[in-house]
Structure formats: C-alpha cells, structure tokens
Amino acid sequence: MKTIIIIPAYNEQETIKKVVNNIYEQYNDVDVAVINDGSTDNTLNEAKCNKKVIIIDLPCNLGIGGAMQTGYLYAYRNNYEIAIQVDADGQHDISYIKQMRNIIEHGQSNMVIGSRFIENTGYKQTFARMLGIKINSMIIKVLTKRRIYDITSGFRAVDRDIIKCFAKDYPYDYPEPATNMQMIIKGKNIKEIPVKMYNRTAGVSSISPLKSVKYMLKVTLSLFLMKIKKDV
Amino acid sequence: MIYICTIIFAIIFIIFILNLVRKNKLDEKYSILWLFFSVIIIGVSIYPGILEQISKLFDVYYPPALLLLFAIIILGAYIVHIILIITNQNKMIIKLTQEIALLKEEIMRKDNIKDEK
Numbered sequence: 457m458k459t460i461i462i463i464p465a466y467n468e469q470e471t472i473k474k475v476v477n478n479i480y481e482q483y484n485d486v487d488v489a490v491i492n493d494g495s496t497d498n499t500l501n502e503a504k505c506n507k508k509v510i511i512i513d514l515p516c517n518l519g520i521g522g523a524m525q526t527g528y529l530y531a532y533r534n535n536y537e538i539a540i541q542v543d544a545d546g547q548h549d550i551s552y553i554k555q556m557r558n559i560i561e562h563g564q565s566n567m568v569i570g571s572r573f574i575e576n577t578g579y580k581q582t583f584a585r586m587l588g589i590k591i592n593s594m595i596i597k598v599l600t601k602r603r604i605y606d607i608t609s610g611f612r613a614v615d616r617d618i619i620k621c622f623a624k625d626y627p628y629d630y631p632e633p634a635t636n637m638q639m640i641i642k643g644k645n646i647k648e649i650p651v652k653m654y655n656r657t658a659g660v661s662s663i664s665p666l667k668s669v670k671y672m673l674k675v676t677l678s679l680f681l682m683k684i685k686k687d688v
Numbered sequence: 689m690i691y692i693c694t695i696i697f698a699i700i701f702i703i704f705i706l707n708l709v710r711k712n713k714l715d716e717k718y719s720i721l722w723l724f725f726s727v728i729i730i731g732v733s734i735y736p737g738i739l740e741q742i743s744k745l746f747d748v749y750y751p752p753a754l755l756l757l758f759a760i761i762i763l764g765a766y767i768v769h770i771i772l773i774i775t776n777q778n779k780m781i782i783k784l785t786q787e788i789a790l791l792k793e794e795i796m797r798k799d800n801i802k803d804e805k
Contacts, residue, residue: 491789511796514789518782526786530793628782 457537457561459486460510461553462527464520465503465544466493472544473502476509479542479550486553489530490544493523499544520610521628532623539622540613548611552651556613559647566618566644569604569636570611570651588672592633595676599683600640605648607633607675618644630675637682691733698729721766 461479465472472490479488489510490503494517503511512526524541531539538560542548548570556568573589589608597603610632614622618639627634639646705722708714732739732755743751 507800510793512789512793514785516785518785522782522786526789529786530790533790 457557458535459538459540459557460527460531460534460536461486461488462491462524462531462539462541463488463544464491464493464523464527464541465495465499466517466520466523467495467497467499468544469495469498469502471546472499473505475542475544475546475550476503476506479553480506480508482550483553486540487536489527491523491527493517493519519628521626521631524631525622525626528619528622528626531619536619537616538613539619541610543610547653547655549652549654552611552649553613555649559649560613560615563615564645565647566615567636567639567646568613569606569609569646569648570653571604571606571609571648572651572653573605574648574650582668585668585672588668588675592672592675592679595679596633596637596640599679600637602640602646604636604640604646607636611651611653627678630671630678633675634678634682637679641682691736694733695730698726698733702726725762 463472463475476488476490479486487510488506488508489512492500492503492511492513494514500511500513503509510530512530514523514526518526527541528539538557540553540556542550542553552570556570559565559568589606593603593605593607596607612632621639621642622635627638636646702723705714705719705726709716709719736751739751739755743749743754746754748754
C-alpha cells in the first residue's frame with residue numbers, strides 16, 4: 457500500500473539527515489516527507505540530503521500540531537493509504553515501521569501506536585512526566601473505557617480513514633493524547649505495540665522537565681474538554 | 689463637577705473613535721459598540737436621575753456601583769468576543785501557512801521534473 461513517512465522537524469539539524477537516510481536504507485517502497493516547521497537552523501538543507509525526500513517547508517513556525525497536520529493534508533491529497541509519523545530527533549527505532557505497516561495493511565487496526573510502556577524497554581523518563589502520562593492514561597481509560605499506555609507517543613501509523621480525519625481536524629496543542637482520545641470516541645480501532653525508543657542524542661525535547669507538570673495538567677483539561685466537544 | 693468631566697471625556701473618546709474610523713484604522717463594525725457606550729455615558733451624566741431610578745429598581749443603594757457592574761459585565765463579554773476573533777484568525781493563519789507550504793512543494797516538484805527533461 458502507498459505509504460508515507462511524515463517527519464515534523466523544528467531545529468533538528470544534527471539528526472534529521474540520519475533519520476531520513478536510515479529510513480531509505482531499510483525501506484525502498486515508502487515516501488518520506490519532512491515538514492520543516494520554520495526552523496531557524498540548517499534543518500531544511502540537511503533534510504534535502506536525498507533527492508527523493510518530499511520537502512514541505514512551512515514559512516513560519518506553527519508548532520507540532522499545525523506541522524503534523526500539513527503532513528496529513530499532503531498524504532490525503534496525494535492518495536496515500538498509510539501515513540506513519542516519526543520524530544526527527546532519532547528517538548524512534550524505525551525498524552518497527554515494518555510491523556506497524558503490516559498491522560494496518562491487514563486491516564487489523566486503524567491506528568498503531570509505538571509504545572514505550574507495554575514492555576520495559578529501558579526508556580528513561582523524568583518522574584513527573586512518567587506520572588503525568590500514567591494519570592492521563594487513566595483518565596482516558598475512565599472516559600472511554602479503553603486503555604492506551606503511551607498516550608504521548610509520536611510514533612504512530614494510521615490508515616486512509618484516519619489520514620482523512622486528521623487532514624480535516626487536528627489539534628494544535630498536545631495533538632497526540634488529544635487525537636488518541638478523539639479516535640477512540642469515533643470508534644476507531646487502535647492498537648499499541650511495544651517499541652524501543654532511544655534517549656535523545658542531540659537537541660532539546662519540546663517538553664522540558666520543569667514544564668512537564670504544567671503540560672500534563674493542560675493535557676488532562678483538554679481530554680475532559682474533548683469529551684464534550686462536538687464532532688466537526 | 690464629575691458629570692461635566694465625564695461628558696468631556698466621553699466626547700473626546702467619541703472624537704478619538706471617529707478619527708480611527710476615518711483613518712481606516714478601525715472597522716466600522718467595531719466602532720459602533722464604543723460610540724453606543726459613549727452616548728449612554730453622556731446621557732447618564734446629563735440626567736443622573738436615570739441611574740438612580742434603575743438602582744432603586746435593583747435595590748442598589750449606591751448608583752455608581754451599578755454602573756461599574758454593568759461596565760465589568762460588558763467589558764468581560766467584549767473580551768470573550770475578541771478572543772473568538774483571535775481564535776478564528778489563528779485558524780485561518782495556520783491554514784494559509786499550510787497551503788503555502790504545500791504549494792511550494794508542488795512548485796519545487798514541477799521544477800525538478802522540468803530539470804530532468
């Protein structure tokens with residue numbers, strides 16, 4: 457099936473090239489789109505390392521939600537059947553893409569989330585963040601009766617159906633937990649698979665430890681609001 | 689004395705708003721509300737009795753308190769209105785930015801195909 461890997465990148469000049477080349481080394485039947493989210497460093501030129509890369513260059517910084525949605529818009533308009541989002545910082549082990557793709561191709565699931573927490577894979581987290589993820593995971597469970605362990609994972613594969621949903625409506629803030637919840641409410645089939653994630657090698661995470669408590673509280677609020685939101 | 693000051697202030701405010709509209713810096717539709725309030729303030733200043741009558745109706749013993757309450761409610765509502773406008777504009781800007789990025793990609797792709805030929 458026609459597959460696109462979407463990599464949103466904001467100031468990731470150290471890692472973006474490696475991530476893109478890694479994907480081309482392992483897969484020869486996928487397209488790779490890098491969404492440059494108004495980076496102020498050399499991310500754009502680093503991403504052009506391979507002629508095949510689809511470069512989508514946002515004229516200003518929209519934040520992760522707006523950048524990600526641009527990728528889904530591209531995927532939707534160019535008739536991709538599977539879209540897989542991967543972080544530009546090299547945290548995600550892209551060898552799992554094969555497995556994620558397989559699950560979608562066999563129609564077993566609408567969305568596959570690469571999860572750090574199903575099995576202990578040795579990924580290190582700050583305590584505050586870990587607790588926040590657990591609490592919000594529980595809230596989703598209470599609100600929807602479905603359990604998702606790694607609600608903030610940015611390593612996800614979705615089918616055509618969800619590409620369409622995301623192209624139409626994608627939250628600008630905290631997109632991962634919010635969309636996971638949205639898709640459960642819509643009755644989509646979501647599967648989590650254990651993946652290995654690497655700790656960051658370069659750059660800074662978009663969520664610093666200090667901010668993580670505030671972040672998680674906002675996520676909690678957005679999840680409750682999601683429950684009462686009208687379907688657009 | 690305070691009534692005269694208020695009237696003068698309201699008139700200056702009206703001139704200020706009209707001038708903004710004249711210079712095309714303020715949309716007519718946003719000026720209406722402010723002009724309307726200025727006229728009400730002038731009215732209340734000329735006939736303070738109106739405010740006292742309404743205060744009695746609401747069992748408010750200190751008429752200016754009622755005026756302040758109304759002012760706070762209306763300003764609060766106006767802020768919500770402005771946030772709605774900002775949210776809407778934000779969405780439009782994001783949409784435009786996305787479309788520009790996608791168009792840039794399309795142009796780049798077409799140029800590449802031309803180059804190969």
